[in-house]
Amino acid sequence: MLKKCFSLLVVTALIVVLAACGKGNEAGQNGNKKVTLKIIHWQQENINNYIKGFNKKFEEKYPDVQVEYTTVPADSTYDQLMQTRMNAGSTGDADIIPLKFSFVGAPQEWSKGAADPMWKQWIEGGLIADLSDQAFIKNYNPTDVKNAMTYNDKVYGVNMGKVALTGLFYNKEIFEKYNLAVPTTWDELVNVMKVLKDNGVEPIGFGGKDVWPINLAVQGLQASIHDDQLEYIKGLWTGKTKLTDPVQLEVLEKTQILMNNAIGGFMGIDYGTLPSLFASGRVAMIADGTWDATTIQTANPELKFGYFPIPGSNDPAKNKNLAGKYDMTWMVLEKSPNKEYAIKWLEMLSEKQNYTDFVNAAGFLPTQSDVKISSDFVNEIQPSLENFKLSWDQLFINRKNVGQYIKEASVHAEFLAPAGPLKTPLELAQKSQADWDAAAPK
Amino acid sequence: MYPFGKGAARIMPYLLLSIPVLLYLLLGFGPSMVTVLFSFTDATGVPGQTWNFIGFENYTTFFTSSDSGDRIASIGRSLYFAVAVVVIQNAVGLFMAILINKKLKGDVLYRSVFFLPVVLGVTVSGLIWQLLANPLGGPAQALLNFFGTSSNFFGDYDIAFELIIFVQIWMYMGYSMTIFLAGLQSIPSDLYEAGYMDGASGWKAFKNITFPMIAPSFTVNMLLSIIGALQTFDIIYVLTGGKFNTTTLAFDVYATAFGSGTSDYGLASAVAMIQFVFVFTVSMIALYYLRRREVEM
Numbered sequence: 001m002l003k004k005c006f007s008l009l010v011v012t013a014l015i016v017v018l019a020a021c022g023k024g025n026e027a028g029q030n031g032n033k034k035v036t037l038k039i040i041h042w043q044q045e046n047i048n049n050y051i052k053g054f055n056k057k058f059e060e061k062y063p064d065v066q067v068e069y070t071t072v073p074a075d076s077t078y079d080q081l082m083q084t085r086m087n088a089g090s091t092g093d094a095d096i097i098p099l100k101f102s103f104v105g106a107p108q109e110w111s112k113g114a115a116d117p118m119w120k121q122w123i124e125g126g127l128i129a130d131l132s133d134q135a136f137i138k139n140y141n142p143t144d145v146k147n148a149m150t151y152n153d154k155v156y157g158v159n160m161g162k163v164a165l166t167g168l169f170y171n172k173e174i175f176e177k178y179n180l181a182v183p184t185t186w187d188e189l190v191n192v193m194k195v196l197k198d199n200g201v202e203p204i205g206f207g208g209k210d211v212w213p214i215n216l217a218v219q220g221l222q223a224s225i226h227d228d229q230l231e232y233i234k235g236l237w238t239g240k241t242k243l244t245d246p247v248q249l250e251v252l253e254k255t256q257i258l259m260n261n262a263i264g265g266f267m268g269i270d271y272g273t274l275p276s277l278f279a280s281g282r283v284a285m286i287a288d289g290t291w292d293a294t295t296i297q298t299a300n301p302e303l304k305f306g307y308f309p310i311p312g313s314n315d316p317a318k319n320k321n322l323a324g325k326y327d328m329t330w331m332v333l334e335k336s337p338n339k340e341y342a343i344k345w346l347e348m349l350s351e352k353q354n355y356t357d358f359v360n361a362a363g364f365l366p367t368q369s370d371v372k373i374s375s376d377f378v379n380e381i382q383p384s385l386e387n388f389k390l391s392w393d394q395l396f397i398n399r400k401n402v403g404q405y406i407k408e409a410s411v412h413a414e415f416l417a418p419a420g421p422l423k424t425p426l427e428l429a430q431k432s433q434a435d436w437d438a439a440a441p442k
Numbered sequence: 443m444y445p446f447g448k449g450a451a452r453i454m455p456y457l458l459l460s461i462p463v464l465l466y467l468l469l470g471f472g473p474s475m476v477t478v479l480f481s482f483t484d485a486t487g488v489p490g491q492t493w494n495f496i497g498f499e500n501y502t503t504f505f506t507s508s509d510s511g512d513r514i515a516s517i518g519r520s521l522y523f524a525v526a527v528v529v530i531q532n533a534v535g536l537f538m539a540i541l542i543n544k545k546l547k548g549d550v551l552y553r554s555v556f557f558l559p560v561v562l563g564v565t566v567s568g569l570i571w572q573l574l575a576n577p578l579g580g581p582a583q584a585l586l587n588f589f590g591t592s593s594n595f596f597g598d599y600d601i602a603f604e605l606i607i608f609v610q611i612w613m614y615m616g617y618s619m620t621i622f623l624a625g626l627q628s629i630p631s632d633l634y635e636a637g638y639m640d641g642a643s644g645w646k647a648f649k650n651i652t653f654p655m656i657a658p659s660f661t662v663n664m665l666l667s668i669i670g671a672l673q674t675f676d677i678i679y680v681l682t683g684g685k686f687n688t689t690t691l692a693f694d695v696y697a698t699a700f701g702s703g704t705s706d707y708g709l710a711s712a713v714a715m716i717q718f719v720f721v722f723t724v725s726m727i728a729l730y731y732l733r734r735r736e737v738e739m
Contacts, residue, residue, distance in 0.1 A: 083700060268593075438508035439507065
């Protein structure tokens, strides 16, 4: 009896150990059983709902496939999930992984010593499938394919569309009530905020607790104040421009003015509550990306709202265009055991009708041509999108192991009063420049 | 004498113990050794990427790069966190244990209530406090508004870290209390009776009888809370994500390995090694003094 128990124990232990080391998903390749196609994604309600519906359609067309769709919060939780699933390699933990943006941020010849972004390391490590020869890539605009999906002349991803992120959502009813027009210059914006405040309306809401939503407003100011953002960024590397330059100080000063007009406690508000804060009418404007338009609409279907580029400059011509990024890029894992089905999934999603439905659900600007946009919101902001520019975070390349005042997104307005401990823009600018200089490659 | 019988069966306990030893070597010790190895390389953790031995470069980076100031500040913050947590948590835990030991009515209820946060786990506790501190109509904000002031709580540079310390203490004070309670209940009551005869009661009795007698539970509590505090990562992740100057050395390990879209396993391993040396040194010093106290008694 005892011996039996003992051998049972040993066998169980061995199974646990072997299961941990061995390759999973063997069953998936067995002809009789269903193939599980694993897709991970970040949480964004409108898009998640569309993909769930699409997965059902896909399963109907391919009855031997079962789609497993996992979503996690969009912050660093998703970055981490993406990284661990990608590193798991061929064990079949994921077959399709979307990138939060497109293939941007690779070191340029002017940014010697910059760190490689994760996607570049993955492509170079042979983890991402080459989609260059797939017929459905031709559905997309050649320029967008080149800008967003291509690296080293090969197509490694399918980009689902563009989003603008440098504007402010505004409540049309509140604006009408106080006879306010959409501001086209900085002075007009300051006046709008003053009128709202005088009437006891909170002008602006930020998702300060997550920090990056403040940076959306900063990027709006950068896009309209700088003449050429890329030239300025290149200059930082060569020493031709400094973070203490008047133009950058202007960005920080104006950010501080925006924050001084923000709703009290905005540093405690997380990004997730921002749409409902706006939809309930508690603030007149919020700094957010166009992708949240559908979320706001769902939160309050009665609400009338619009979106305008943050006018950082007093020259209306410089404030006219929105800036943004290529959003969501699907990548197929090269070593995935279900690569074939993963590509079929992308193929079906790229079909005109499905793609159109997706873009309308997501509120993206299409990367395929002749797509009929049903959203009034997107059609209304169309004039600001004609000369769509890339936003600062898509252009900026950072140095390695750089200090906290310029880490990651590069402008850290959260250190600036009233959000943070630094009183003046100059203080923050000098600290950022010091961190930047200290990180210079030796 | 031999619960497993005689002869060959005598090796049974060893065989049984060898299973957890094997698992530990495979899943615990092995990866730790790989961390040591990685800390001398430029490994990124991405499969298919080559990695090279680069000597002590990661350690030099830790102490000399642009963000070294932030990193050293996070070591300071770890110490501050540890001191505050160890002192307050144990003081509160001991106080509660003494009160409960008075054989109050309903002491079982008190015990479970104070121990509850330990059972709830970090994420739930974090959520509770975030909801309480919600700046849009949360109860804490309403209370502050009543007094004519307001706060950003976990989004405030001035108090975010102190609030985390508070939540950490709230979470684990029941744990300290339980260990102290076990110590208190092992003190024979005739000691107090004898002490009473000699005129020792109240504070005197506590200082001369209770405190020396619970020395072992004191050592256990101090060590557990020192190590626990220096390794705290989870509650910071849940409450602020390391923003607003709340990064500690333990959080830095995570941020370097997984944060901000790049992965630098080599540097992260070096940070982990520094963290290990730091925790080891502090706990050894603490252990030395705590053990000496026990012996003197």
